[in-house]
Amino acid sequence: MPKPAQFSTKDRILSAAEELFAVHGFAGTSLRQVTSVADVNIAAVNYHFGSKDNLVNEVFRRRMDEMSSARMSQLQAASAEHPGDLRAVLAAFVEPALALAGQQHGGGAFVRVIARAYAEKNDNLRKFLSDHYGHVLREFARAIAACLPGLSKEQLYWRLDLLAGALTYAMADFGLIKRPADTSEADHRSRAARELIQFAEAGFRAASGQ
Numbered sequence: 001m002p003k004p005a006q007f008s009t010k011d012r013i014l015s016a017a018e019e020l021f022a023v024h025g026f027a028g029t030s031l032r033q034v035t036s037v038a039d040v041n042i043a044a045v046n047y048h049f050g051s052k053d054n055l056v057n058e059v060f061r062r063r064m065d066e067m068s069s070a071r072m073s074q075l076q077a078a079s080a081e082h083p084g085d086l087r088a089v090l091a092a093f094v095e096p097a098l099a100l101a102g103q104q105h106g107g108g109a110f111v112r113v114i115a116r117a118y119a120e121k122n123d124n125l126r127k128f129l130s131d132h133y134g135h136v137l138r139e140f141a142r143a144i145a146a147c148l149p150g151l152s153k154e155q156l157y158w159r160l161d162l163l164a165g166a167l168t169y170a171m172a173d174f175g176l177i178k179r180p181a182d183t184s185e186a187d188h189r190s191r192a193a194r195e196l197i198q199f200a201e202a203g204f205r206a207a208s209g210q
Helices: 009-024 031-038 042-049 052-081 086-101 107-119 123-147 153-172 185-208
Strands: none
Touching: 009 031, 009 042, 009 052, 009 107, 031 042, 031 052, 042 052, 052 086, 052 107, 052 123, 086 107, 086 123, 086 153, 086 185, 107 153, 123 153, 153 185
């Protein structure tokens, strides 16, 4: 069956790698498996990505660029329209991530890839994410600190780290709360966002005594 024209060779490789990484993990996926699913030859993978490590990085870049841009835009709007509003800052962190998880084309697979990244020790990926997206986390840390000046830097980063973990869990939709049959996926994720933001706000404020 011919591949849709709108999907480039690079896109097909990334989508195939994302699905395979989600199922088999990074170490358990070979480039030959990727080429088979993407229906390309190994030369195409080498041309576009150069190495398996770089392919892993680019799978993350494709999703993380979009999510990070949405987070930063929402954070800038929150700072301008609702200065000092902790809930608006937390919403800017949580909502774009849950929106990504709900995407029809690959959102679920990418969430499973994130889970693999937590489970597998991959120093190259950790460095890539820190180098390219660490600034986003620092911007949120500064915004939260501005809302809660009594919160120590150590407390702030502990709680931001815990929020990131809870957010990943919510993205995976793996908890006790299942989507009711009469509730749309969008409404279910919107409810998850509201509950998580309220929970996180209470946690940050309790720690600061404010």
